[in-house]
Amino acid sequence: MNSSNDSRSASWQLKTRSYAMPIVWLAGLWTMLILVWQQAATDIIPLLINIAVVATIPGIVHLGLARFLKEEWAQALVLIGWTAFAAIAIASTGNLFTPLIAMAVLPIVAAVSFGRMNRVLEATALTALVIGAIAIAGPQGLLPRNVGWLAQIPILELAGLVLSLIVIGSGLSAILPLMDSQARLRDALFRKSPHMDFCVDQRGRVVSASDRAKNWSKAGSITGLFENGQALSKVRHALHMALTNNHPASFVIPVGGQQDLHQLHIGRLDEHRAILSLRNVAGQFARERELQAERDTAVTASHDKTLFLAGMSHELRTPLNAIIGFSDMMKARLFGPIPAKYAEYADLIHESGRHLVDLVGDVLDMSKIESEHYKLNKEPFDICEVVRSCVKLMQLGADEAGVRLSVDLPDHAVPVLADRKAMRQILFNLLSNAIKFTPGDGRVTTGIELDGDTVILEVRDNGVGMSEEDASRVGQPFQQAESAKNSDARGTGLGLSLVKALSELHGGTFALRSELGQGTRIILDLPIVNEAELGKKLVQELDVRNHIRRALAATEEIAAVSARLSS
CATH class of the missing domain: 1.10.287 (Helix Hairpins)
Known part of the structure; x- marks a missing residue:
């Protein structure tokens, strides 16, 4: 119920802020113009109509955009409208020495109603720019002298001043309660803080404190709060840095008679005050x-x-x-x-x-x-040769299981710098697993691809596969999928753990993709390519291919000559 009332109250305050100024301006403006029109001569009625139209525009714009004033574009249009009107009204008198100078405050009052300090600063700067321009233009004879609209009706200047003051007062009366309520809210939040918060001045004196802080200590300055000399010196330095350079600080210090550890955060509130927030972390440190x-x-x-x-x-x-x-x-x-x-x-x-x-x-x-005692013995070799030899050695076991083995390798050598024994162990484990869990007439393919300095080694099968849950466990020591446990093939759950560990020792990554009943793909990305040797191998193989092409071309030419001779 209270939250509903607070919501309605906030909504009402927002509407009051948005609509108060334009409504008061339009009501006062037309009241003033009607009173003047009743006593004015007939020849100035067209002038009054022009004044009414020009003076009504900023109020109508403000009122029309009131519901959109949370948007920046709406705020900008409202400020431009009030600033333009104030400039026209002041400039029409020919100088700054006019009661209508009070209208220069209208854009600032409008900006204050937005509740954003940056808009107030923008409105102030814009108004100062307009007044400065009028001050410069007046002595240069660039402004009309006693022929402006308002200058022809002196009472309008006084009426304009009164109206401006009324609008300024009404605008401030709508804003000040809100500012006061926000101040009370900040004060309430500070007092009810769950931490021990102290507001101190630049001399270290306690200006105010949260309820919990008051219950914890009655000290009137940081000297009483921090009895430890080293801690007090550190706090004073941090307070000085926060106030002079706006550098917040956070550290752990011993506090109180038992010197319990507390987390202290120091942040600047303004140029003369800072907030010290203490939180007991002794229990947290003990648990850590x-x-x-x-x-x-x-x-x-x-x-x-x-x-x-x-x-x-x-x-x-x-x-x-x-x-x-x-x-x-x-x-x-x-x-x-x-x-x-x-x-x-x-x-x-x-x-x-x-x-x-x-x-x-x-x-x-x-x-x-x-135990980090496994040392890699890196040497240069062709990874494709190792793949072919491992597949040959596993061929007998695959034939006995009725599984077909195949390779998908580049048509050139792939020189790498790695531990040959570890690479063979990786391949034997991957092939052994794939053969073990692939039924008869199944297929296991070992492939190699190149991606920059990375060898992508893949072993895929169309065997029993595994579920997503099982796949997440595979690669941990002594972990097996349910499909492996239900198989007649024996296993320890160490094979893929070794593969993963040896891959990571080479700086690579291990990835497993599987679907129950569809098979498994294991992909290793190994940054082991010997790029210098790879370039030489490619050049050599290109040279060999050129020799073969030339030999084939020569053979064809000889055959053609022989055919001509025989004919």
Whole structure:
């Protein structure tokens, strides 16, 4: 209910501001002209009509645009109208020594009713410019002397002065209550501030304070507020800078008997006063220290976990290599034939051992990357050759799964500067995943594109795909999609994590796009192109192509000559 009343009150004040001046002006103007017309001679009635028309125009313009006065164009038109009328009225007397000089204030009163200080300044400057122009033009004989409209009817000058004063008074009476209410609102907001706010003068004396600040301290100056000598010196310096250079300051200082930490903000209110706002942040800082301690504990635990995994993975490799080696010897029957059941067991032992070795290798690599011990050994090589060799090595597994492998590579070499082992590991993981989750008769394509100094490596398949939720988790260690969990193929959830980590070590990015039942695309942007070598390779390949073209042209020419000779 109160908010509704406040809204209606604000709306009424806005209408009063917008309509008061033009209504009072038009009513007073026509009242004055009617009184003068009743006592005027017949020969000046046309002059009165002209005066009435000219004097009515600014009031009508102001009244017509009252509902649009929030817009800048409407304010500009109103100011121009009042300024032009004031200039005509004053200039018509031939000099500035006329009661009508009071009309120069009309544009300023109109600007004040807009409630914007920049408009008041603009109106003041415009009025000063007009008065200055009249003051210069008068002595130069550029203005009429005693032949102006108002000069022919002396009583109109006095009536114009009275009317101007009435309009000025009515305009100010409509504005002053609003200004007073705004001042009361600012004072209420200051007093009810949730912080401890103090208004201090340039000597540091407390001029006023919010209710909460009064309850907290009865000090009459900043000396009583800040007992710590170092803090007081800092506050005085910040207060001086705020008042002289309008530089606000914000910092944390100890305050009070217990020296609790408070956030202090100092901002200038005017050239003689500033606002000091205090907020107790001791609890916030204590919580931040707790969070920092918890974070440090978590980082330490993660580091210890990484070191443990690295050590464990390294120790597991020795016995696993022995298991794989002996099971391989059993599979090969190096020591003679063995029963079929034992041969089957040897195959299972060998397969499980290989799987464990791969798992241990992935865990070891991830541990190295997380502990920042993984070092890239960058060297120049052709990325297309690495792609072709990796695809060939994966071809047997793809054939067994009934999956077709293909490549989409540029018809020229793509020299890069990268870690060859890491690139092979990326490709093996991507191809292994794609083959593993692509059904028979599916297709896996590996492509390379160039974009400036960036190699865009893409592996796409038309396999089982994954949901958007699963795709957001993939790339995190030990995370798998639901489609992978439901598959017969074994996986640890480390493959794509390694791919992402190794890509980022090369300064690249990892992107996964997938749709359940439609397949998956994994795109790596790797800024590893060796541009100097690329230019040489392209030139060399262009030279080779030119030789081939010349050889083909020569062959065709020889064939044509032979055909002519045979005929």
